[in-house]
Amino acid sequence: MDASRLSALLVSHICHDLASPASSISMMLEARKDPDMAEQAEDIITKSAAALEHKVTFLRYALGSVGIQDGGADTHEVQKLTSNFLSHHKIETKWTISDTPLSFQQARLLMNMAMIVASTLSRGGTVNVDAKPDGEGVVLKVSGDSTKVRINEALTSALQGNEPDGGWNARNIQPYFTRTIAAEMGGALSFEHTNTSVEISCRTNA
Template structure:
């Protein structure tokens, strides 16, 4: 297994963050532009809905990316599984796929949660036309097993 240059890894992570924020922030910008235009009440209502949707998606993605890539994964101890699931649900709902959970673990470390979130991100990215991301986590005597399955039309991993 080859290692990745830290500078290249940092560039990949920064690129990923920007990629995930472009769409919802563009929605917010477009909505603000529409609200500045003279127009009917219905158009203003649509602009307001677009503004709320874009802001919610951006917030969900920022929170997820902060957890998945941030320093929280470097903490010792157990992560709050319910909080990680809530953050992941919000992130996935800001994309086309849905997520199904099958959790049978008493606790997860922050590192495990971070790994799971990064796998979820790969699974979501592999489903450009939507589908289902299934997350299965098992705590067994031999350790922890995290399994993700992505099913949907034209599911694929990009080469990069």
């Protein structure tokens, strides 16, 4: 896929993710004018504003320029951004990476892997994020558990670098992007799942 098409689809993905909280704020600003709706509207505005902030800061790192900086990432910031983002999908995040140094590129890949796992947990659940040194590289692993895991053809095709049956769109471009950035670091994604669990892992060289 050429760079211009990939960037256009990623922008569409970001807009799709931000549309819901932004629309909620807009609607509730109008509803707040009704005295009977004011308190409820204020509560929805507060929650939607938090969701919007969490999504913007996470996506700026995972899909934007923050994740391509040189140097080492702040793993505590990565944990906070990812946990806040996934909380709006009814997902609890557990971490075992605090002692593992990560580059910005590795952190970006880990965040994208977490997005993929979260997208399969249709009823919420738990996402476990792990990073361990392996020689001169790092092994990244993200697993998820839920009462129901949803895996579709578009996801598996995108992870293999193949265009899904319905073509590329804002929903299925992110797994392809994840595969691309993994390859840039000399890694290849491994993806396994059952009816109630899913795991994606990658060994990176840089």
